[in-house]
Amino acid sequence: MIIDIAITVLPHGEGLPLPAYATEGAAGMDVVAALDAPLELAPGARAAVPTGLTMAIPPGFEVQVRPRSGLAHKHGLTVANAPGTIDSDYRGEVKVLLVNLGADPISIERGMRIAQLVPAPVTRAALRVVAALDDTARGSGGFGSTGA
Numbered sequence: 645m646i647i648d649i650a651i652t653v654l655p656h657g658e659g660l661p662l663p664a665y666a667t668e669g670a671a672g673m674d675v676v677a678a679l680d681a682p683l684e685l686a687p688g689a690r691a692a693v694p695t696g697l698t699m700a701i702p703p704g705f706e707v708q709v710r711p712r713s714g715l716a717h718k719h720g721l722t723v724a725n726a727p728g729t730i731d732s733d734y735r736g737e738v739k740v741l742l743v744n745l746g747a748d749p750i751s752i753e754r755g756m757r758i759a760q761l762v763p764a765p766v767t768r769a770a771l772r773v774v775a776a777l778d779d780t781a782r783g784s785g786g787f788g789s790t791g792a
């Protein structure tokens with residue numbers, strides 16, 4: 645399924661590649677850092693990294709901000725709130741909340757592909773308060789109740 649997402653490029657995002665699918669079958673569009681200067685992330689540090697983009701996602705959809713496995717595997721660089729949620733009614737700049745879980749400092753450079761954007765349908769719930777829930781075999785067992 646392809647959905648239409650309107651975007652604007654903010655002044656600090658000009659000249660950078662738009663989010664793009666790296667291969668024909670890629671699920672996520674790689675999005676780049678719209679930093680004016682390199683940003684060094686110390687071990688354990690996190691930052692809201694600008695993308696220079698705003699977007700209008702159609703109602704009924706969201707965009708998820710997911711880590712890139714290569715950065716996570718090689719450097720421990722990931723998305724603190726993964727998967728980040730971009731709401732359809734959000735009109736501010738999309739930012740990527742990076743966290744350095746590795747042992748070494750990481751330099752985030754302008755134009756570096758820092759995360760991937762995955763549009764997804766949204767399922768909403770209508771809550772209904774009842775006196776008691778139906779019985780199930782699991783009941784309240786959880787958190788490892790079925791064994792290792």
Ligand SMILES: O=c1ccn([C@H]2C[C@H](O)[C@@H](COP(=O)(O)OP(=O)(O)OP(=O)(O)O)O2)c(=O)[nH]1
Pocket residue numbers: 709725728729730731732734737738739740741
């Ligand atoms: O990785 C992210 C996550 C969120 N946002 C923006 C878009 C999203 O629509 C808005 C709110 O995100 P969320 O609901 O996750 O954050 P919150 O802490 O609940 O903030 P709010 O009270 O504004 O909803 O922040 C980003 O730019 N990047």
Ligand SMILES: [Mg+2]
Pocket residue numbers: none
């Ligand atoms: Mg919220």
